[in-house]
Amino acid sequence: MMKRKICEFLTVFLIYIIQITLGSKMEIGGIKPNLLLILPIVFGYLNGKNEGIYVGFIAGLLYDIQASSLLGFSSLVFSLAGYLSGIFYELFEQNNFFIPLIITFITDLLYETFSYVGNFMLHNRLDFLYFFERFIAPECIYTASCVIILFWPFRFLNKKFEKKERHEKRSESYVTRSPGSDS
Amino acid sequence: MREKIAAFFTSKYKLITVIIFCILLMIASLFTDRLATPLKAVVSTVVVPIQKGINYLGLITNDKYVSFEDNKKLREENENLKSRLDDLTEENNRLKQDTYELSRLRDLYQLDGMYDSYKKTAARIIGTNSDNWFTTFTVNKGSNDGIEKNMNVVAGQGLVGLVTEVGSNYCVVRSVIEDGSYVSGQLIDSGDKCIISGDIKLMDKGIIKCSGFNSSVEVKDGDKIVTSNISDKYLPGILIGYAKDVKMDSNNLTQSGYIVPVVDFAHLQEVLIITDKKKSGD
Numbered sequence: 001m002m003k004r005k006i007c008e009f010l011t012v013f014l015i016y017i018i019q020i021t022l023g024s025k026m027e028i029g030g031i032k033p034n035l036l037l038i039l040p041i042v043f044g045y046l047n048g049k050n051e052g053i054y055v056g057f058i059a060g061l062l063y064d065i066q067a068s069s070l071l072g073f074s075s076l077v078f079s080l081a082g083y084l085s086g087i088f089y090e091l092f093e094q095n096n097f098f099i100p101l102i103i104t105f106i107t108d109l110l111y112e113t114f115s116y117v118g119n120f121m122l123h124n125r126l127d128f129l130y131f132f133e134r135f136i137a138p139e140c141i142y143t144a145s146c147v148i149i150l151f152w153p154f155r156f157l158n159k160k161f162e163k164k165e166r167h168e169k170r171s172e173s174y175v176t177r178s179p180g181s182d183s
Numbered sequence: 184m185r186e187k188i189a190a191f192f193t194s195k196y197k198l199i200t201v202i203i204f205c206i207l208l209m210i211a212s213l214f215t216d217r218l219a220t221p222l223k224a225v226v227s228t229v230v231v232p233i234q235k236g237i238n239y240l241g242l243i244t245n246d247k248y249v250s251f252e253d254n255k256k257l258r259e260e261n262e263n264l265k266s267r268l269d270d271l272t273e274e275n276n277r278l279k280q281d282t283y284e285l286s287r288l289r290d291l292y293q294l295d296g297m298y299d300s301y302k303k304t305a306a307r308i309i310g311t312n313s314d315n316w317f318t319t320f321t322v323n324k325g326s327n328d329g330i331e332k333n334m335n336v337v338a339g340q341g342l343v344g345l346v347t348e349v350g351s352n353y354c355v356v357r358s359v360i361e362d363g364s365y366v367s368g369q370l371i372d373s374g375d376k377c378i379i380s381g382d383i384k385l386m387d388k389g390i391i392k393c394s395g396f397n398s399s400v401e402v403k404d405g406d407k408i409v410t411s412n413i414s415d416k417y418l419p420g421i422l423i424g425y426a427k428d429v430k431m432d433s434n435n436l437t438q439s440g441y442i443v444p445v446v447d448f449a450h451l452q453e454v455l456i457i458t459d460k461k462k463s464g465d
Binding site for chain 2 (some may be wrong): 021023030031036048063073079115116130135
């Protein structure tokens with residue numbers, strides 16, 4: 001269990017590094033995808049709510065520390081996103097990436113709209129349509145399409161974890177002759 | 184069934200704890216910076232060296248790629264350049280004499296170019312902001328290199344922005360084209376003041392807004408605009424850009440228009456941080 005958490009943390013960290021160093025190289029029309037938001041959604045979808053919340057909290061905290069002045073806002077939204085996609089855990093087939101794609105689109109839309117309200121609308125920049133067209137909508141589409149690329153490596157990683165965990169659990173129960181207590 | 188309910192509740196409670204924690208963090212960070220600063224320090228000590236490494240790797244691969252490609256071209260160029268070198272040496276000698284003369288004359292007029300006399304340190308951009316709203320960027324010099332908050336940042340010929348945040352091995356620079364950034368500027372020849380403000384809508388066109396010119400001032404396209412001497416954070420006389428389309432406002436009292444900055448913000452790689460700070464009253 002601990003191993004998995006550490007590996008997830010490392011994955012988040014890696015994506016975070018990619019986001020802040022190569023972010024400007026990924027720009028299309030001045031828009032970068034929000035890669036960190038994808039993580040809690042994919043992990044939540046593949047492993048359930050708990051992992052979604054955990055990954056979302058870490059990713060959001062890293063994002064906040066680096067970018068925003070309001071510490072905790074992104075981690076709140078990201079954990080909620082992870083929880084939301086965790087609802088669909090085991091409801092659909094695991095190779096169906098359409099659900100995380102839709103959830104990513106919706107949560108990114110909400111997240112960016114909230115950031116618009118906080119950063120601009122409260123500073124009397126009321127032209128929502130412009131901001132929506134120029135920033136919010138392109139970012140949602142770009143981020144959602146990144147899910148298609150990132151989903152498969154994460155699923156592969158997740159399968160590796162599951163196999164190892166099942167193996168460990170089996171050998172553990174063989175030694176102690178008790179079923180795994182923490183789940 | 185019972186297990187299912189238990190699982191549901193645990194994750195629900197976890198979510199509620201996380202939400203409460205986040206809201207507390209948000210409220211706390213509205214009032215104080217103390218919470219974020221140590222966290223930032225911890226993260227930056229790990230992240231910044233990695234960023235520097237990746238940046239360095241990128242530079243190396245780029246160099247290698249270019250050198251393979253241009254090897255032949257360079258050899259030819261070398262021949263041409265050698266012949267030009269002789270010409271230039273001669274010209275250089277002549278120009279040197281001119282500079283001596285110029286510096287002597289400058290001393291005479293006590294015009295010792297303000298701009299050159301600022302102490303500067305070079306720094307490389309190693310990271311950008313991760314969201315799309317802002318254009319702050321991270322630079323590889325920090326308080327260990329003597330960088331302080333509110334130091335001016337220039338690149339090549341013009342003003343880039345201001346240091347807004349300093350860590351031990353990095354600092355964050357906010358550019359003048361960013362939304363919500365205000366600089367007090369003036370026309371270089373007449374000294375008429377204006378306010379220069381970044382606007383997110385103009386960022387794509389690469390221009391910034393200027394406003395508040397007095398109605399009697401005549402501003403032509405291409406007039407040089409520099410930081411003014413009354414600005415409290417920016418040093419005076421740094422070139423910001425050239426005026427464009429300055430027109431009378433509807434109130435007939437002020438004029439406003441746009442400025443084309445001299446710095447190419449889209450392709451910025453290295454910047455110079457001026458380590459002299461403006462001495463303000465407080």
